[in-house]
Amino acid sequence: MCRRLSKLLLFLACLLPVTAQASGFTQLGRLADKGFLISAEARLIDEGTVLGAIEADRQLSPASVTKSYLAAAALDRWGPQHRFTTRLLAESRPDGDGVLSGDLILDGGGDPALTTEDLWRLVQRLHQAGVREVEGRLLVSQWRFGPVECITTDRCQARDRTANAYSALLSSAGVNYGSWCVSVAPGAASGQPARVTGCDSQAAILEIDNRVETRPDNSGTELRAERITRNGHDVMVLSGQISTNARPRDIYRGSSDPADQMARTLLAMLDQAGIAVRGGVETTLAEPPAGARSLAEVEGKPLQELLLRVMNYSNNFMADILALNLVETPRADLRLGGAAIEAFVAGIPDHGPVTLLSGSGLTTENRTSARGANALLESMFHRPSLFPSFVATLQSPGNGVMRFIRRGSPTFQHHVMLKTGTLNQPVAVRAVSGYFRTRSGRWGVFTALVNGTGSTPYLSWSEVLDPLSVDLERMIDNH
Structure with missing residues (x-):
């Protein structure tokens, strides 16, 4: 009788809903009752013991957890100490008077963090x-992409x-993360317009x-800013108010053409350095002459x-600039960048399917599973030359830069390392993936992908x- 009862209970357990089967994720699993789709898994690395799972193979959007894939692929391709180089080229050398015949060419090297400080060092070296x-x-060349x-x-x-600024367009000849920066300071007296300058040059670069x-x-500062394209040129439109005793505020907005932004910024810096350019400035898709x-x-x-x-x-x-750099042929696009990351993932044991159309996760079609994301994390853990950087x-x-x-x-705050991902359109996505250390010092990996549907329009991080x-916390304390 007892044996038959045990078999019956086992059979009934197989029919239970996801939330009841969410061993180890009993709290998170309750979101399934509200209509959210979940893929979650946590396991110990040393034994592979699964501590909790909810539909671990389900393909869902990882949002910015995609960047973990990008980081791993980039480290695998180049190593932690790789540097991208930006060059100024010419087919001639300056004569005795410092005159350079022909064109001066900026060869955009795809440095994703090139700033005006780097450009200034480049101009000083010129x-x-x-x-x-x-x-x-x-000539500003964006021949790579x-x-x-x-x-x-x-x-x-x-x-x-x-x-x-987060939706900045992409180019191998971009600067300042593809965004314009303006500084807003109070005018000399109440009632006067604010004083607005560019952040990178005394000369006006941006209209x-x-x-x-x-x-x-003390009347408060409320600023609104939008970068628009007017007659083929970028314009920063600013409105609102600023108090006479307020500190200057820097505002960043994506440019419509990062290579053109580079061209105008570099031209202004050359002028400040006393280097005159007689033939004007252009952007080009052509590779510099052999x-x-x-x-x-500058590196x-x-x-x-x-x-x-x-x-x-x-x-x-x-993230997307790095993904584009992974493509070995010129004229790269985001789909090719995603394919390069997918090719890297194909070499990870037991990962399973993955779809990546970008390195950032802004593309809502990206898909992976909790089990796949954990396979990525585990593979990096077993690469001692790359794992510290990863x-x-x-x-x-407990001390991350993102306060949310x-x-x-305290156990969760100080025993966990993670990457988050957020999307709000077309559905809510909240994704978390990373490592944890148990009370006994064992390493584990975890991923939780939570996606909304048309009937679940909002999901807070809390x-x-x-x-x-x-x-x-329960998993960490129990092991």
């Missing part, structure tokens, strides 16, 4: 090389206007439509430092992180 005047043009086709709504809209009014002390030689060059930061920014701040521009890109909830992850108990922290 000055050290003796150049004082360029008879020809300043750019302008890159937009395949997400935000980036396509940014060709005409944008009110953010500014300033509608910001200065108000009396006979062109380097006059000045970017090591890859391991780039990945800290990509992952900690979930920088979409940097795990350093993840945040601890500072939730849960609805995911709070139950997940309880579930992971």
Whole structure:
């Protein structure tokens, strides 16, 4: 009788809903009752023991957890100390008077973190090389990739206007993460327009439509900014108010053409350095001539430092630029960048299917599973030459730069390292993936992908992180 009863109970257990089967994820699993789709798994690395799972093979959107795949593929391809190089080239050398005949060519090297500080060092080195005047043009070459086709709504809209910086368009000759920066300071007195300048040059590089009014002390600062494209040129439209005693505020908005932004910024810096360009400035898709030689060059930061920014701040521009760099042929696009990451994933044992159309996760068609994401994490754990750089890109909830992850108990805050992913359209996505250390010091991996549907339009981070922290705390304490 007892034996028959045991078999009956086992049979009935197989018929239970997902939430009842969510061993180890009893709290997180309750989101399934609200209509959310979940793929979750946690397991110990040393034995492969699964501590909890909900539909671990289900393919869902990982949002910015995609960047973990990008980071692993980049480290695998180049190693932690790789640097991208930006060069100024010419087919001639300056004469005794410092005059360079022909064109000066900026060879966009695809550095995802190239800034005006780097450009200034590049210009200084050109000055050290003796150049004082360029008879020809300043040519900005984005032959490696750019302008890159937009395949997400935000980036396509940014060709005409944008009110953010995260949707910046892409080019191998981009600077300042593909975004313009303006500084807004109060005017001399209340009632006067605010003083607005570019962040990178005393000379005006970007056209500014300033509608910001200065108000009396302590009256509050409220600024609105939108970059629009007007008659083929970028314009920063600013409105609102700023107090007379307020500090200057820097505002970033994506440019409509990163290579053109580079061209205008570099031209202004050459002018400040006393290097005149007589032939004007242009962007080009052509590769520099075979006979062109380097006059000045600047190396970017090591890859391991780039990945800290990509992952900690979930920088979409940097992630997609790195993915485009993974493509070995010129004229790369995001689909090819995603395919390069997929090719890397194909070598990970037991990963299973994956679909990646970008390195950032902005593409809503990206798909993976909790089991697949954990296979990625485990594969990096077993690569001692790469793992320190990889795990350093993840945040601890207790002291990470993103404050919304500072939730849960001290156990969760200090025994977990993670990457998050967020999308709100066309459905809500909240994704978390990373490592944990148990009380006995054992390493584990976990991934929780939560996707909404048409009937579940909103999902807060607290609805995911709070139950997940309880579930992971139990696993950590029990092992």
